[in-house]
Amino acid sequence: MKVHQILSGAGRHDAITNEALQFRSRFREFGWGGADHAARIAPGSNGSIAPLARLTVASDDVLLLHHSAGAPGLGELLRLPNPKLLLYHNVTPPEWLWDRAPVAAFRCAIGLEQLSELVQAVDVAAAASSFSAAELRSLGAGRTEVIPLLVDTSRLGPPAIRRPGGSPTVLFVGRLSPHKRQAEVIRVFSLYRRYRAPGARLTLVGDPVTADYAAGLRRLADTLAPAAVTIESSLSEAELGDRYRSADVFLCLSAHEGFCVPLLEAFHFGVPVIATPKGAVPETTGDAALLVDDTDRAVVAELLDLAVRDESLRAALRTRGEARLRSYSPDAVAVRLRAAVESTVAAAARR
Amino acid sequence: MTEPEEAVERARASAASMRASGAYGEETGGLQLGPEPVTTAKLAEWALIEPDTSVVGSTQRFGAPVTHAKRLLLRLLAQYHAEVLARQARFNVGVVGELRRLEERIDALERRLRGDDPA
Numbered sequence: 001m002k003v004h005q006i007l008s009g010a011g012r013h014d015a016i017t018n019e020a021l022q023f024r025s026r027f028r029e030f031g032w033g034g035a036d037h038a039a040r041i042a043p044g045s046n047g048s049i050a051p052l053a054r055l056t057v058a059s060d061d062v063l064l065l066h067h068s069a070g071a072p073g074l075g076e077l078l079r080l081p082n083p084k085l086l087l088y089h090n091v092t093p094p095e096w097l098w099d100r101a102p103v104a105a106f107r108c109a110i111g112l113e114q115l116s117e118l119v120q121a122v123d124v125a126a127a128a129s130s131f132s133a134a135e136l137r138s139l140g141a142g143r144t145e146v147i148p149l150l151v152d153t154s155r156l157g158p159p160a161i162r163r164p165g166g167s168p169t170v171l172f173v174g175r176l177s178p179h180k181r182q183a184e185v186i187r188v189f190s191l192y193r194r195y196r197a198p199g200a201r202l203t204l205v206g207d208p209v210t211a212d213y214a215a216g217l218r219r220l221a222d223t224l225a226p227a228a229v230t231i232e233s234s235l236s237e238a239e240l241g242d243r244y245r246s247a248d249v250f251l252c253l254s255a256h257e258g259f260c261v262p263l264l265e266a267f268h269f270g271v272p273v274i275a276t277p278k279g280a281v282p283e284t285t286g287d288a289a290l291l292v293d294d295t296d297r298a299v300v301a302e303l304l305d306l307a308v309r310d311e312s313l314r315a316a317l318r319t320r321g322e323a324r325l326r327s328y329s330p331d332a333v334a335v336r337l338r339a340a341v342e343s344t345v346a347a348a349a350r351r
Numbered sequence: 352m353t354e355p356e357e358a359v360e361r362a363r364a365s366a367a368s369m370r371a372s373g374a375y376g377e378e379t380g381g382l383q384l385g386p387e388p389v390t391t392a393k394l395a396e397w398a399l400i401e402p403d404t405s406v407v408g409s410t411q412r413f414g415a416p417v418t419h420a421k422r423l424l425l426r427l428l429a430q431y432h433a434e435v436l437a438r439q440a441r442f443n444v445g446v447v448g449e450l451r452r453l454e455e456r457i458d459a460l461e462r463r464l465r466g467d468d469p470a
Contacts, residue, residue: 097386099387099389179386211406233410255386294359296366297375298375301375302362302369306365310358313358316355
């Protein structure tokens with residue numbers, strides 16, 4: 001059997017691209033062939049994902065469509081008679097991006113428009129979270145599968161043996177983009193630093209949605225917490241692992257998440273997580289994070305202080321995080337993936 | 352010792368107590384909950400494109416020569432880029448103008464519907 005993966009976009013630090021590569025190595029273990037293609041490939045990608053224009057398919061090859069944004073040429077693919085499996089990773093609501101990144105916003109708007117067409121055309125509709133699966137059902141999908149992101153956290157190296165000493169470090173990892181609300185992370189951090197931990201540091205890791213947006217975050221950080229905020233992009237896996245090992249707490253104030261891989265990475269490193277319960281975040285974290293829906297920045301700043309100082313709270317969160325991570329084990333996800341592909345083939349045969 | 356389920360409540364109490372002692376003044380504000388709307392005024396501001404060439408660079412570790420080469424290329428292609436930008440700006444300005452005219456028509460129609468401005 002051949003399974004071809006088609007991605008809306010591919011990039012070196014993109015969670016969906018990483019997942020597709022993990023899927024490919026699982027497919028090889030299953031004895032399945034196929035190739036991986038993307039509608040858009042970011043500069044700096046290592047060549048393991050080919051342009052969509054180069055896709056060639058035989059009539060019984062399975063098409064696995066990873067959907068996270070608008071993809072040109074999708075209509076042509078959907079008209080093919082092949083077995084088709086949709087894996088919906090969610091699309092960022094474009095209203096978050098029109099202001100700062102209109103091109104990305106446009107792609108997201110197209111992606112949402114294409115979603116109902118996808119739901120109607122595929123044999124099996126799956127999503128990376130129940131949150132996203134509900135969206136598929138609202139568009140008419142009769143039955144949906146949930147295949148959580150296949151995340152190999154061990155690629156970032158082992159957790160730290162001891163907690164880092166010195167002043168606390170707050171970390172957030174995620175694309176520098178308005179819907180991830182790094183500006184709010186900076187504002188909350190500045191309060192925490194002012195009233196609770198004068199030597200504290202904040203590290204933001206992520207590729208910017210636009211250079212202009214990253215520059216705006218830099219200016220905000222320099223105004224509110226001069227010399228205390230580091231903003232980094234294009235880190236290697238080893239460097240990213242080091243950032244988690246140096247962190248005392250992970251703060252995620254995203255307004256929208258379809259899954260949020262960095263939460264699992266924080267669990268892997270035993271870093272306590274504070275997050276807003278938006279999108280799929282409560283589902284991904286379960287009871288292993290401190291979920292705070294308060295709009296008062298002072299409450300979030302105090303929660304940071306508690307999560308840094310209270311050792312028993314940290315230990316409880318670490319234990320829960322380890323358990324949560326086990327429930328997302330790559331082997332368990334691979335079993336679901338294989339079942340979904342096989343269901344797709346069976347459903348296509350019944351057409 | 353704090354259980355995870357009690358942590359947010361404790362943080363709220365702590366924030367209230369800190370506030371009572373004078374901390375967390377008005378600068379705490381409220382979390383920005385929604386995206387910023389894109390107004391016609393903002394679109395008009397964006398319509399004329401003036402790219403900042405100082406942002407062209409390389410994020411690689413030894414990227415200085417790459418940055419230099421990219422900026423040199425920009426200078427060499429300046430004439431071509433000026434032409435592209437002029438055409439794009441013409442389109443942008445035209446669209447924003449059309450949008451303004453449509454807004455004015457909608458406003459007039461709404462006023463007429465409300466009876467403020469009989470035709």
